[in-house]
Amino acid sequence: MASSSASSSWSWKYDVFLSFRGEDTRKKFVDHLYTALDQRLIGTYKDDITLPRGESVGPALLKAIEESNIAVVIFSKNYADSSWYLDKLVHIMKCREEMGLTVIPIFYDVDPSEVRHQKREFGEAFSKQEMKNVTKAELWRKALVAASNISGWEPKNVANGHEATVIQNIVDAISDKLLSSNSYIDEELVGMTDRVKDLISRLEIGTGGVRMVGIWGVGGGGKTTLATSVYMKINHHFQGHYVVDNIREESSKSGLKKLQENILKEVLKKEVSVQSVEQGKRMIQSRLCHSNVLIFLDDVDDPKQLEALAGSHSWFGYGSRIIITTRNEHLLQKVDYVSPVRLLSQDEGNRLFKKHAYNDKKPLKDYWELSLRVVSYADGLPLALKVLGSFLYDKDEKEWMSTLDRLKDIPESEIVEKLKISYDGLKKVEKELFLDIACFFRWRSKDEAMEIFEACGFHPDIGIKVLIQKALITINLDGYFNMHDLVQEMAHYIVRGEHPNNPEKHSRVWKDEDIKKMCIEDATTENDKIEAIRAYRSPNLLPSQFFKFVLKLKKLRWIRVTMRNDDNVEGPYFLSNELRYIDWENYPASPFPDSFQPKNLAVLKIRNSFQKELWRSHKVIQWFPNIINECIPLNIGIVL
Known part of the structure; x- marks a missing residue:
């Protein structure tokens, strides 16, 4: 029975192991196949390239078979003319039986029946080895029969024998096999399966035309992860494909010309020099307009980047697909579909957090209770779950509690x-x-x-x-x-900012404890930092203390105050001339101070006030768009 652990994705060192008779195919079919696999970024073991110098050929090759996901066995007329290749085949078939190794046979200039029954030239080669190694012959024969019974490829019967097309088809099939057997989307990227399927459906692969799809959402929400998963799953459908990573940062460091060169170099498989961004645009359009390509533009944050790298559908050939990730939905005006990123559900958040935080060697007693608090704090943001999970992995209960308490006041800097x-x-x-x-x-x-x-x-x-x-x-x-x-x-x-524990130095104050502290300690001190403050009323704080403090804020932009009739507050000591908006219910009977000259005031609401005039000035105060007072006629707009 196949071992699931042995065939899991993280145990593979190689995607593909090539088994072939060098004299027959090394410089022809195998060379072309290896190049095609390499271009698809499929990790392939080929002994003359991959085998480390100084290692013994036998043990190294056998180990490589065990560390591979797929073994491609290329049977040729002289394949059986070597006991070593037959021994290798026996080991491959053993790994298939015991470890779940996938075996794909290719019958190059030989029929499957010739391999199965050891007939014609293949049989003659086998007979020579059989006479030399009688004790191994039965093992070899069983391996040959088992391998030839596996559905494989016969190049002479595909695409009229056109080798380039055959190889392309084989590589496509291998790529599909790798993706279908690789469980990383489910196991490594929690919650991605449904999201990947949905985005692939939006790309409409195989329907022709050129289609651009954008993924938009908050930073750390999983846009790049989703797009990368889709890219890896579909790139084999395209003649060329390329990921332009972290465009926001890379364009500022290296410039758009460099990014244009990278696209052209990767897709065309040759060095390309771009002299200007405009030339780069023309080159991408002229070189790729007849090519079926997949381009992934990651973290776009400026329209100029899109204009330089994927300015129009017409730049790319029939069937091309462009994936764009961005935090700015406005940049996606010309795409065919915008996919808002979906944050993780609570269940998905629990699974992702456990993947990064749970320590089998040092399990926490109250892990689930503590983890629920972290998951709730992260609120479905994958970045937060990964960062906090990795940080808490080796911490004990007290350190977890300390971290959770600290997060209430100091967020994790990497997330912020x-x-x-x-x-x-x-x-x-x-x-x-x-x-x-x-x-x-x-x-x-x-x-x-x-x-x-x-x-x-x-x-x-x-x-x-x-x-x-x-x-x-x-x-x-x-x-x-x-x-x-x-x-x-x-x-x-x-x-x-730089003064987390000094709210009097902040531009905005909204926390009850900060307001209370300042009202008690700094009630008589003028403040030229605070521009806005949340209305505050507490049984432990006298209204007079709050209003005395508020009326000393020199930079205050707006104020909304509701006073009670029994609030014993004497007239204002100061009002900021920076005020643009005043909404004050039950304004005290004392008049506005003469120093109050709000030249930028746009809205004034004073309900239930006994004021008979606003304030006096040597200059004409402009009419206010909105003056409301149940006791002052609404036509008062100018006060001399």
Whole structure:
């Protein structure tokens, strides 16, 4: 019975072992077959190339057979004219029986029946060895019969004997066999099976035309893993194929010309020199427009990259397929299908985390309970599960608990930096908009926040569209902002910056404990860092303490305050002239301070206030788009 462990993918050293009679086929059929396998990146053992110098031929070859997934046996007229080749065949068939080795016979200028019954020239060669080695003859004969009974290839009966086509067909079949027997998608890449099948269906292999498919989603969400899995599974269908790795980083380091050269060199199998990006575009189009190719463009983050590497469907030949991964959906306007990356389910997350974190030698007593906390924290993001799983692999219970507690305040830097790439690509105004949403408006209505964003000059209609396209935020069916937990943590990490324990130095403050501490300790200190603060009310903090602190923030951009009638707060001590939006219910009776000159104020809402005037100025205050006060007539828009 075949051993499953012996035939598992991680035990193979070679994909294919070639067994052949050198004098008959080495410089002809075998040479061409080996070259074709090598071009498909199929690891192939061929003794004159692979056998290490100084090693004994016998033991090395036998070991190589045992370390191979597939043995291709090329029977020729003189194959049996050597006891060594017959012994090797016996070992191959033994490995097939005991270890699950796949055997593919090729009958080159010889019929299967001649091998099976040792007839004609093949039989004559066998008879010579039989007379010299009577004791081994029966083993040889049994091996020959067993091998010739396996469905194999007869080149003279395929494609009218055209050898190049025969070899292409054989290599295609070997590639399919390797992929179907290789369980890495299920075992190594958790949750990929259904995703791979879905994406392959979207590529519509074999339907003709040229088709481009994009994979879009948050950083660390598995886009590259999915695309690579699909690429490895389908590349044998194409005349040429190439992966352009990490385009965002490589294009900045080496330039687009180098990437263009790499594509042309790999697909055309020869050195190519590109003098300019424009020349590279023309060369890709002219050289590949008649070729059936598969190109995988990984981590595209700029339209110029797509324009230089896959500018149009017309650049590629009939049947070509282009796979693109990106964090920016906007870059995929011209593709035929956009596949949003699906994060892992809880069950898939558990399996992926266990693969990286579970230590058989030092199993944790409360592993499942602790792992569920990590899986919940990662929220389906493969990157987080891999990073945290690998980190926790050799840790004990106390170290696991310490790590989980630390993650509440300090996210893992490797995860944050990966996610931060999307943030780094934003314009300044988009960064401000994103940070405000992450700190104050997650799970809040978009409509509720838009007025503030408009007042702050964030141009939110286009900015929110960009953030959605870059997979940083979503808007649910109820119109509420949302984002992945770790994306929000990344935003908080950015805001805290170099002063994680000094909230008074942050641009935004949203945590209750930070606000309380500052209101008590820094209530009388002016602050020129904080631009926005979450409204706060606590039984352990007097309203006067909160408002005294808030009214000392010199850079405050917007404020929303709801006071109770019984809040005993004397008139404001200061109001930021940077304020663009004020929504204040039950504003105290004290007038606005004379120093308050908000030249950029766009929205003013003061409900249930007894104010009879706003503030005085030596200059005319421009009319505000939105002034609401149940006690002040709405036509008040200019105060002298």
